[in-house]
Amino acid sequence: MSDFHAGFACFVGRPNAGKSTLTNALVGTKIAITSSKPQTTRHTVRGIVHRPDAQLVLVDTPGLHKPRTLLGQRLNDLVRTTWAEVDVVALCVPADEPVGRGDKFIADEIAGLKKKNVLAIVTKTDLVDKKRLAEQLLAVSRLGEFAEIVPVSAKAGDQVDLLADLLAKYLPESPPLYPDGELTDEPEMVMVAELIREAALEGVRDELPHSLAVVVEEMEPREGRDDLLDVHATVFVERPSQKAIVLGAGGERIKHVGSTSRRQIEALLGTRIFLDLRVKVAKDWQRDPRQLRRLGF
Structure with a gap:
């Protein structure tokens, strides 16, 4: 299969530029955590797009940002190593926000890598009219040298297939890197933890995004039953006041988090699950190297 291509592509951009939603649209299933809050992707989630002529492995990195904590610094290092x-590196810029310093900062960082295959993607095109889109495409073209500039709406499905074609075009000739049918190489426990974390972040509009970590302690079939999986997970926060927010009045919020994430996990794993969720305080874990290691960073 000499004309088969396979390789890795990475979406980069400011937090909340639509990278995870795009990954999910290309793979055709929900694998990257999407949230309206910036800085929610912590792991390099790989989505695998299988095509007759190519296999595209999407690497989803956290957004690059000015680090304020040890965790922030580690996330930035992870991004640069991945790039x-x-x-192929693809810079994502949302259509509905002005091109700003953050975009310029990331474009300059990418230019420093001296890579040939750099694409720009203008995301969320369903949110603007044609005139605004044309202006945005022009503004993005001024950010640097791009092999292609593609407007896409992951939500509306516009140009997603075209983007897949273009990304595949820049991959090296290679046999497939993953078995057919595999959608991600993330361990299941990591993906389950991400789904719980996403549910726990929904509707919490204060400073929780960084303060929340989820660890799946164990995941195993219920004894004597092969149709039920027991999942035991802990949501870690940094302060008792945050624990109160996550639990909610009379434990209402955590119940809602449990039922929302349970549905998503069942869809992911294709089996019924019993979810045991606990909330614990791990004081200032973002600044403590020992706790960062324990929580998987």
Whole structure:
């Protein structure tokens, strides 16, 4: 299969530029955590797009930002390492927000890698009219040298297939890197933890995004039953006041988090689950190297 191509592509951009939603649209299933809050992606989630002529492995990195904590610094290092290793880098800029310093900062960082295959994607095109889109495409073209500039709406499905074609075009000739049918190489426990974390973040509009970590302690079939999986997970926060927010009045919020994430996990794993959720305080874990390690960073 000499004309088969396979390789890695990475979406980069400011937090909340639509990278995870785009990953999910290309793979055709929900694998990257999407949230309206910036900085919610912590792990390099790989989505795998299988095509007759190519296999595209999407690497989803956290947004690059000015770090204020040890965790922030580690996330930034992770981003730069990933960029250097992939075959194609695609800068995502939302159509409905002015091109700003953050976009310029990231475009300059990418230019420093001296990579040939750099694309720009203008995301969320369903939110603007044609005139605004034309202006945005022009503004993005001024950010640097791009092999292609593609407007896309992951929500409306506009140009998603075209984007897949273009990304595949820049991959090296190679046999498939993953077995057919696999959608991600993330361990299931990591994905389950991400789904719980996403549900726990929904509707919490204060400073919780960074303060929340989820660890799946164990995941195993119920004894004597092969149709039920027991999942035990802990939501870690930094302060008792945050624990109160996550639990909600009379435990209402955590119940809602449980039922929302349970449905998503069942859809992901294709089996019924019993979810045991606990909330614990791990004081200032973002600044403590030992706790960061324990929570998987």
